[in-house]
Amino acid sequence: MKKSVFIGTLAAVSVTAGMAAASTLDDVKAAGELKCGVSTGLVGFAAADANGVYHGFDVAVCRAVAAAVLGDGDKVKFVPTTGKTRFTALASGEVDMLARNTTWTFSRDVDLKFEFIGVNYYDGQGFMVPKALGVASAKDLDGATVCIQTGTTTELNLADYFRSNNISYEPVPIETNAEGQAQYLSGACDVYTTDASGLAATRATFEKPDDHVVLPEIISKEPLGPLVRHGDNQWGDIIRWTLNALITAEELGVTSANIDKMSMEAGNNPEINRLLGTEGDLGGMLGLDKEWAKRAVAQSGNYGEIFDSNIGEGSPVGIARGLNASWTDGGLLYTPPFR
Amino acid sequence: MSATAEPEKGGFRLSQLIYDTRYRSMTIQIIALIGFLLSVGWLIRNAGQNLAELGKPLGFGFLTEQAGYDINQRLIEYNSQMTHGRAAVIGLLNTLLVAFLGCITATVIGVSIGVLRLSKNWIVSRLMTLYIEMFRNVPVLLWIIITMAIFIEVFPQPRDFRGEDAIATMKLFDSIAITNRGILIPALAYGPGIVLVFITFVLSLIGIVFFRRYAKKLQEETGKILPSGLISTGIFFVPTLVVFFAATMINLNKEHVVFGAKTLTLNADNSISADSGIRFCDTGGAGNVNAKNLMRANGIKFKSVPSYDLADSLTRMSSGNTRTGCDIATVPSGTALPEGLFVSEGISLYSGRPIELEKPYLSGFNFTDGVLMRNSLIALWFALSLYTAAFIAETVRSGIQAVSKGQTEAAGALGLRPGRITSLVVLPQALRVIIPPMISQYLNLTKNSSLAIAVGYMDITGTLGGITLNQTGREMESLIILMAIYLAISLTISTIMNQYNERVKLRER
Amino acid sequence: MSDVSYVRTEMLPEKAPPVGQQGLIKWFRENMFSSIPNSILSILAIWAIYAVLSHILPWVFQSSWNASSLTECRANIVAEYGEGATGACWAVVNERFPQLIYGFYPQELRWRLDLAFVGMLVALAPVLFDKLPKKMLWFTAVYPFLAFWLLWGGSIWLPVSIIAGFVLGVVAFKVIGKMFGSLAGMVSVAFVPIIWWLLFAGGAADIAQSIIPLSIQSVPSSQFGGLSLSIIIGVTGIAFSLPIGIVLALGRQSDLMIVKVLCVGFIEFIRGVPLITLLFVASTLLNYFMPPGTNFDIILRVIIMVTLFSAAYMAEVIRGGLAALPKGQYEGADSLGLDFWQATRLVIMPQALKISIPNIVSSFIGLFKDTTLVSIIGLLDPLGLSTNIRADQNWNGIIWELYGFVAVMFFIFCFSMSRYSMYLERKLQTGH
Numbered sequence A: 001m002k003k004s005v006f007i008g009t010l011a012a013v014s015v016t017a018g019m020a021a022a023s024t025l026d027d028v029k030a031a032g033e034l035k036c037g038v039s040t041g042l043v044g045f046a047a048a049d050a051n052g053v054y055h056g057f058d059v060a061v062c063r064a065v066a067a068a069v070l071g072d073g074d075k076v077k078f079v080p081t082t083g084k085t086r087f088t089a090l091a092s093g094e095v096d097m098l099a100r101n102t103t104w105t106f107s108r109d110v111d112l113k114f115e116f117i118g119v120n121y122y123d124g125q126g127f128m129v130p131k132a133l134g135v136a137s138a139k140d141l142d143g144a145t146v147c148i149q150t151g152t153t154t155e156l157n158l159a160d161y162f163r164s165n166n167i168s169y170e171p172v173p174i175e176t177n178a179e180g181q182a183q184y185l186s187g188a189c190d191v192y193t194t195d196a197s198g199l200a201a202t203r204a205t206f207e208k209p210d211d212h213v214v215l216p217e218i219i220s221k222e223p224l225g226p227l228v229r230h231g232d233n234q235w236g237d238i239i240r241w242t243l244n245a246l247i248t249a250e251e252l253g254v255t256s257a258n259i260d261k262m263s264m265e266a267g268n269n270p271e272i273n274r275l276l277g278t279e280g281d282l283g284g285m286l287g288l289d290k291e292w293a294k295r296a297v298a299q300s301g302n303y304g305e306i307f308d309s310n311i312g313e314g315s316p317v318g319i320a321r322g323l324n325a326s327w328t329d330g331g332l333l334y335t336p337p338f339r
Numbered sequence B: 001m002s003a004t005a006e007p008e009k010g011g012f013r014l015s016q017l018i019y020d021t022r023y024r025s026m027t028i029q030i031i032a033l034i035g036f037l038l039s040v041g042w043l044i045r046n047a048g049q050n051l052a053e054l055g056k057p058l059g060f061g062f063l064t065e066q067a068g069y070d071i072n073q074r075l076i077e078y079n080s081q082m083t084h085g086r087a088a089v090i091g092l093l094n095t096l097l098v099a100f101l102g103c104i105t106a107t108v109i110g111v112s113i114g115v116l117r118l119s120k121n122w123i124v125s126r127l128m129t130l131y132i133e134m135f136r137n138v139p140v141l142l143w144i145i146i147t148m149a150i151f152i153e154v155f156p157q158p159r160d161f162r163g164e165d166a167i168a169t170m171k172l173f174d175s176i177a178i179t180n181r182g183i184l185i186p187a188l189a190y191g192p193g194i195v196l197v198f199i200t201f202v203l204s205l206i207g208i209v210f211f212r213r214y215a216k217k218l219q220e221e222t223g224k225i226l227p228s229g230l231i232s233t234g235i236f237f238v239p240t241l242v243v244f245f246a247a248t249m250i251n252l253n254k255e256h257v258v259f260g261a262k263t264l265t266l267n268a269d270n271s272i273s274a275d276s277g278i279r280f281c282d283t284g285g286a287g288n289v290n291a292k293n294l295m296r297a298n299g300i301k302f303k304s305v306p307s308y309d310l311a312d313s314l315t316r317m318s319s320g321n322t323r324t325g326c327d328i329a330t331v332p333s334g335t336a337l338p339e340g341l342f343v344s345e346g347i348s349l350y351s352g353r354p355i356e357l358e359k360p361y362l363s364g365f366n367f368t369d370g371v372l373m374r375n376s377l378i379a380l381w382f383a384l385s386l387y388t389a390a391f392i393a394e395t396v397r398s399g400i401q402a403v404s405k406g407q408t409e410a411a412g413a414l415g416l417r418p419g420r421i422t423s424l425v426v427l428p429q430a431l432r433v434i435i436p437p438m439i440s441q442y443l444n445l446t447k448n449s450s451l452a453i454a455v456g457y458m459d460i461t462g463t464l465g466g467i468t469l470n471q472t473g474r475e476m477e478s479l480i481i482l483m484a485i486y487l488a489i490s491l492t493i494s495t496i497m498n499q500y501n502e503r504v505k506l507r508e509r
Numbered sequence C: 001m002s003d004v005s006y007v008r009t010e011m012l013p014e015k016a017p018p019v020g021q022q023g024l025i026k027w028f029r030e031n032m033f034s035s036i037p038n039s040i041l042s043i044l045a046i047w048a049i050y051a052v053l054s055h056i057l058p059w060v061f062q063s064s065w066n067a068s069s070l071t072e073c074r075a076n077i078v079a080e081y082g083e084g085a086t087g088a089c090w091a092v093v094n095e096r097f098p099q100l101i102y103g104f105y106p107q108e109l110r111w112r113l114d115l116a117f118v119g120m121l122v123a124l125a126p127v128l129f130d131k132l133p134k135k136m137l138w139f140t141a142v143y144p145f146l147a148f149w150l151l152w153g154g155s156i157w158l159p160v161s162i163i164a165g166f167v168l169g170v171v172a173f174k175v176i177g178k179m180f181g182s183l184a185g186m187v188s189v190a191f192v193p194i195i196w197w198l199l200f201a202g203g204a205a206d207i208a209q210s211i212i213p214l215s216i217q218s219v220p221s222s223q224f225g226g227l228s229l230s231i232i233i234g235v236t237g238i239a240f241s242l243p244i245g246i247v248l249a250l251g252r253q254s255d256l257m258i259v260k261v262l263c264v265g266f267i268e269f270i271r272g273v274p275l276i277t278l279l280f281v282a283s284t285l286l287n288y289f290m291p292p293g294t295n296f297d298i299i300l301r302v303i304i305m306v307t308l309f310s311a312a313y314m315a316e317v318i319r320g321g322l323a324a325l326p327k328g329q330y331e332g333a334d335s336l337g338l339d340f341w342q343a344t345r346l347v348i349m350p351q352a353l354k355i356s357i358p359n360i361v362s363s364f365i366g367l368f369k370d371t372t373l374v375s376i377i378g379l380l381d382p383l384g385l386s387t388n389i390r391a392d393q394n395w396n397g398i399i400w401e402l403y404g405f406v407a408v409m410f411f412i413f414c415f416s417m418s419r420y421s422m423y424l425e426r427k428l429q430t431g432h
Helices: A008-014 A024-031 A057-070 A086-091 A106-110 A154-164 A177-185 A196-204 A233-252 A270-276 A282-286 A292-300 A303-310 B021-054 B084-117 B122-136 B140-154 B194-222 B228-251 B286-297 B310-319 B375-402 B405-413 B418-455 B460-472 B475-504 C023-031 C036-061 C070-081 C091-102 C107-128 C136-152 C157-180 C182-211 C226-253 C257-272 C275-289 C298-324 C327-335 C340-377 C382-390 C400-428
Strands: A034-039 A076-081 A114-116 A121-123 A125-130 A144-149 A169-174 A191-195 A212-214 A222-224 A227-229 B177-179 B182-185 B187-190 B255-260 B278-282 B302-306 B328-332 B342-350 B355-358 B361-363 B366-368 B371-374
Touching: A024 A034, A024 A057, A024 A233, A034 A057, A034 A086, A057 A076, A057 A233, A057 A292, A057 A303, A076 A086, A086 A114, A086 A227, A086 C275, A106 A114, A121 A196, A125 A154, A125 A196, A144 A154, A144 A177, A154 A169, A154 A191, A169 A177, A177 A191, A177 A196, A177 B140, A177 C382, A191 A196, A196 A212, A227 A233, A233 A270, A233 A282, A233 A292, A233 A303, A270 A292, A282 A292, A292 A303, B021 C257, B021 C275, B084 B122, B084 B375, B084 B418, B084 B460, B084 B475, B122 B375, B122 C036, B122 C400, B140 B375, B140 B418, B140 C340, B140 C382, B140 C400, B182 B375, B187 B286, B194 B228, B255 B286, B278 B286, B278 B310, B286 B302, B286 B328, B286 B342, B286 B355, B310 B328, B371 B375, B375 B418, B405 B418, B418 B460, B418 B475, B418 C275, B418 C340, B460 B475, B460 C275, B475 C257, B475 C275, C070 C091, C091 C107, C091 C226, C091 C382, C091 C400, C107 C136, C107 C226, C136 C157, C157 C182, C226 C257, C226 C298, C226 C340, C226 C382, C257 C298, C275 C298, C275 C340, C298 C340, C327 C340, C340 C382, C340 C400, C382 C400
Parallel strands: A034 A076, A144 A169, A144 A191, B278 B302, B278 B328
Antiparallel strands: A114 A227, A121 A222, A125 A191, A125 A212, B177 B182, B182 B371, B187 B355, B255 B328, B255 B342, B361 B366
16 A cells, blocks of 8 residues: 655545545455545435434444444544535545445536446435415416525426426525525515425425425436546445445335344345345345445444435434335336346 | 955955855855746646646637526626626626625714714713624625525515515605615606706716815905805705706606607596506616606506607517517607507696606516615625725724824814814824725725625626536636736725825925 | 901811712713714613623523433423523533543543643743743753644654754854854755755654554544644744744845845735635645645644644734834844844844734734635634534524633633733833
8 A cells, every 4th residue: 555645744644545546345345444425414415413423314324334334334434525515535545435326427427437236215306395385286476486406406306397398497596495485485486496306305404394395397307426536346236235235125125123143144035145244145246245234234224224214204304205216116126136 | 266366356256146146146046036937837837737638728718608597687798698708797897786785885874973983972882892893703705695594584574575465565755765675766758858967967076075165265265254164055955956956846837758669658537557567778877767756656567667768668668579679669759759659648748857767667576666785786786895895994093092092182272163173183194094094994895795705696706616617617717817806906906095095194394 | 356257277078079070970971972963872781781691691590410312401491481481402512521622532542641731831921921940941852742742643753853954054054154164054044954854754763663662542633623733833823934934024124125025925825816716726726736645634634724824824914023222232243243044033033022022922823714715625624513513303493502611712812812902012111
């Protein structure tokens, strides 16, 4: 490992070793922690509690990866990133992966040189309006004032949608979800638009959620997923298959409750065996040990459990599975087989 | 060693570069320059390498690409189909607007507070001290956010103005609406005779200048002091108002007619009706305002479509487009119209006074017509003004206190009245102390306006340094342009103000 | 009989002044109602105070201090003060207070932050109050390294080896200065430490650590936050900017044309752009300027940019101090035969710095307030934390309590510092 110290004084603080050639996996193992970029605060997806411990749907993905790679889901350094800083943080190596509600688009994948390793949430941009306005469709929104979060794809979708429908509107750009919520509730804007999951999460925290409706139109496809830098395929594979392991675990009925029992010895279902490392050595192919997937699932449960505890109908956010159900239940989650 | 044993006349030794004071400074400078160039070169090389690795070499082509996003406040034409460069210009204009407004109000508030703080009135001076300490010791970003929050939470939303038992009402004869989306003030619409009124107004301004010169000359020659403030005010208002009312009287004979592919119908009971969903070509102007008021008074639901002039309205009428097309318009009666268009029978409109106020009107989700000063603009403007005013107040106070008491006493001994002492003796001297720190306060205000993103005001940091940067991923280029622009603004302001400072500075002899 | 003239032989007893000329009434008449405009102003002022207080006070005091969520808080207030009552929910401040102060710094290590803060006060004391023994300045000199070690943890040998660089510099100055003259001494001061830090410091620290392991648990920058983060950024920025500012100020006053142009260019550039653009540079660009592969964390990058920012302002402050120094001091130093560096080091700078202290304090206040801007680039200073707390399901929708608390916190800090700088200004005013 080539260690280049950059101006001694600064070295200590955190100038990490410059290793253009070394792999991200080695870096993470050497550092003993996974640096994971998350949002600065979005209910249900990523937020820190009073003790500074992060919780949420996106956070759980980071923890699962940390558990798979390092054996401990708490060895994660969460780096809050804004819409503006997230890509630079990833490109410059400040974070090893970005698990933030980031939409998978062509230009981000190709032009910005990132690798989206899968989709952990199928979303779409929607509109929320107060019931009192009596609006039934987004096409009725002519002349409305619309709150949008800047630095996202939503503002481009919005401009396109209103232009193609010949509707005029007044955009109110806002920096954070909390601010958008304050503006919307006080009536400074008629409509709040963001990803439907974000709308549901925001609506859930209102004093009177029933006074607000999410309009039926979903104006964009927003596949959200974790991403890594181009060029390190091994690292990309690890995160891709960790996510797939979470999803497959739900499909196969492996939960955090029964995983210990199931992984004691090989069972009847060969795919479960391969997943949990009681048969074959899938982990070895990734450069990890046999039990990587077991640890990932054991950390905070399979995809379904993570969904339910953070944003599902059991949680205050209360989002239905919808598109995010397993393909066996009519959703879009369909992973390649573990073979 | 042997060569340097004897000093050679006129010869040059290398050691002279260090030990000879004639050359030493040159050596140091060249070393500094080389060091500087080397480090700059190193930084640029690194940046080039890194950017090449990421596959985005430096280039400003993105400025000509389509922006794709909308901006709510635009002083010049803009839509999402235009370029990133255009969006940056919109942002720049917004920055300049808020900086300009902020500097003016900050000066007014700051000077008043600085003077009041020196007041003998105990409670007022304490209150002003409280104000100054409160604003100076809390971060400006927090003030901006708090002002915005107050604005949003305290003022009523447009919905509250609706209905029989509306919670909120419009102020000042129904001409101003204060909502949490912004404050709507009446727009000006011009009618026949406006040119005359305007020329009169300009002439009276010139007249005031000449009068002031005359008054000064008179005072220097004869010592006679004219009540110049009163007379100036008279010249300012009287001729313009006279012409305005005269034109209004003449306009009483002028009429507008409504025409178009569709018509308004005059009913037997003198009420007017029309097809629902009628689209009105709004070319601006007093006649138009009266037409809209007439339709609203009769409960006709219509949609205004902005249009430039008669020719534009005619194209829009024939286009049949549901978004940009329109159905009816107004013209002065007697204007020749193409065939196939009907004039609404029996309905004629007063062409209007030279200047009519177009009041805000609640329709749909928002108020239409009138001028909307957005909440983000007002919050930013207020917060910056109040914050900077606290600093200006301190400057003004110390400036006034810096004028020696002897000056006031001497002026009193000459028999000047207190008002004149202030305006002729104290202020001119205080101004010299006040102006240099004032310049830096203006600069600070302008730079602080970049915090606009905290309230969603689309200034240059919000467009070029915000959305454009995000959408294109061109951090390097965007930030270079952004910094260059701020640098240019700062240098311009300080140059202008320094020149002014040169003019009022005490000439030392 | 004789002429009757009346001469009073004893003094009359003093009469009580008229009612309007004594006590409270007199005071009111003189200070608040001396004329009609004054009376109007007073009444307006009283009305304004009443209007503001009547809205704020009930809200502040009709509050709930113990609750775990906003809904619970609202329920508490309604239960206590009756239906429809609204009030502040200070419970959020109560619950998140440690976080707003310490950020995410590990709970069991927070004493290190406290200790560093106390140490800072002790280190500042000899600079700010000149009655204290001068020996304490040694602590001030060592303190930055101590603080660095306390805050970030890790091996103690790293700060020690960095100090060693300075010691080497001084030694080199003494030795080389004696051998080759003071200019060579100055050059060696610049180069010896840098060479040490670049090539040997890291290795030396590693060796020392392997011989005598002496380290405390290290804390990554990402766990810094809250008010302590503001203080760290502000204080480091000012401390590091002081030497750079001195160099820039001297450069700006120098006769050397190129040096002067470089310094003026730097100062005017930094002063011409808003801090937020420099922070954008820190958050998005700074890594591009480093050799490929290097990567510092965001707090360090922010500190670098903040230091550069405040160095430009510091240079102007010190330039003011230099300009305020009587010309006789420069001439006196010259007449003693001191060369430029000796004169600057022994005569000019000590005096110039002393008269600059009030302005340095004000520029620190400015910088401290400006640290709130880091919330815009996603750091969790008190303002950034407010956003984060509002994203917590329990506290979603809370506004005024957090902003109010943060505002009060900043006010207390800045106000006391500004009072101190005013006191200093009065003390230094020896002119008249």
